Amino acid sequence: MSTPPVLSVRDVDVVRDGNPILHEVSLTVRAGEHWALLGSNGAGKSTLLGLLGALTHPTRGHVEVLGHRLGRVDMRQLRSYVGHVNPRHDLRSPLKVHDVVLTGLTNTLERVPRWQPTHEQVAEADRLIALLGLGERRDARWPTLSQGERGRALIARALMPSPRLLLLDEPATGLDVAGREQLIERIDTLQHTYTGLASVLVTHHLEELPPGTSHVMLLRDGRCLAAGPADEVLTSDRVSECFDHPVRLSRVDGRWSVRAGRPARRPGLATASV
Structure with a gap:
């Protein structure tokens, strides 16, 4: 019998002050999977992460976190079982x-x-x-x-x-190149060390994806454009559509990079565009 998912989101809408933020979004995350939520500013990534972290309720639809359905569980207690990393940690004392x-x-x-x-x-x-x-x-x-x-x-x-679930909200925000690479290296180490841990990472930048990223959801205007295994979802055409700008993707040693423009056909190109 299969293990219940760590996260289950079914046909979720989120409306705030009459403005639709998420529309008919569905997502299933299982133990050991490492998801990335990608999209431009205002796509709904942080709103979806708030649902996954039991911080907010959906307007419509169902959200289950660690087997508990939002609306039928003590949200504060549930949050204690979720590892939520927010770089805007409001600590003011010199601990x-x-x-x-x-x-x-x-x-x-x-x-x-x-x-x-x-x-x-x-x-x-x-x-x-x-x-x-x-x-x-x-x-x-x-x-x-x-x-x-x-x-x-x-x-x-x-x-x-x-925790069984780790949520990372734009963890590389404000980092220089060295800081970003050190962070990605450590996240990748965690993903290999804690084999049963599921994670969801929010970012704008494909360069910030750890090599162990297994699945990706592309969000545009509050809707899911594509979701599934990273190698299937991260194509030049789909990412171009997601960000409304033509780009070409390449991957070297498990890391993604992005350049503007459509893939160019050049003989002897060392890295393959997808």
Whole structure:
């Protein structure tokens, strides 16, 4: 018997202040799948991610997160089982990296007064900090971290409760090339380390997709343009339609790149366009 999906979205509409944001969107995510939501600004990516993270309700349709249908479950409790990484983490106190990661257990911005983690929880926080490449920054204060270091610390924080689902909302926002590549490398490591973990990543840029991205949904004007295995969905024609601009795609060593214009036929081209 097949395992129930981690996420199930069926014929969802979202309307805000009379404005349609999502229209008849359906999505199924299973354990071990790593999805990317791609589309231009205003396509509905963040709105859909909010549904997947049990942050908001659909106007119409059904959403099930970890087997629980929205509208029939305590949303706050359900969110504690989802690893939601938002780079706009509104932390204002100078917590150490280690303490930031531990707040993933209490699902709070700050350390809860008089709450003390167990030895096992402290060890797990240290393991995740090392896994995200921040071992030497364990005791660094939040204000001193680079944007890339903050992003990786927040991923470690999200993994503390051992979630079955990890949601990444534009994790490479504001990063320089080095920070972006370090982040993608660590996300790829996670995808290979946690084989049962499902993830959904929102981005505008194909260059930010980790090599382990297994599935993609293209959104345009609140509608699903295409969804399925990444190699089938990410074609030059479909991505051009999604962003309303002619582009050509290529893939090298598992990483996607995009150039303007239609594929050119040139003999001896080293990388194949799709």
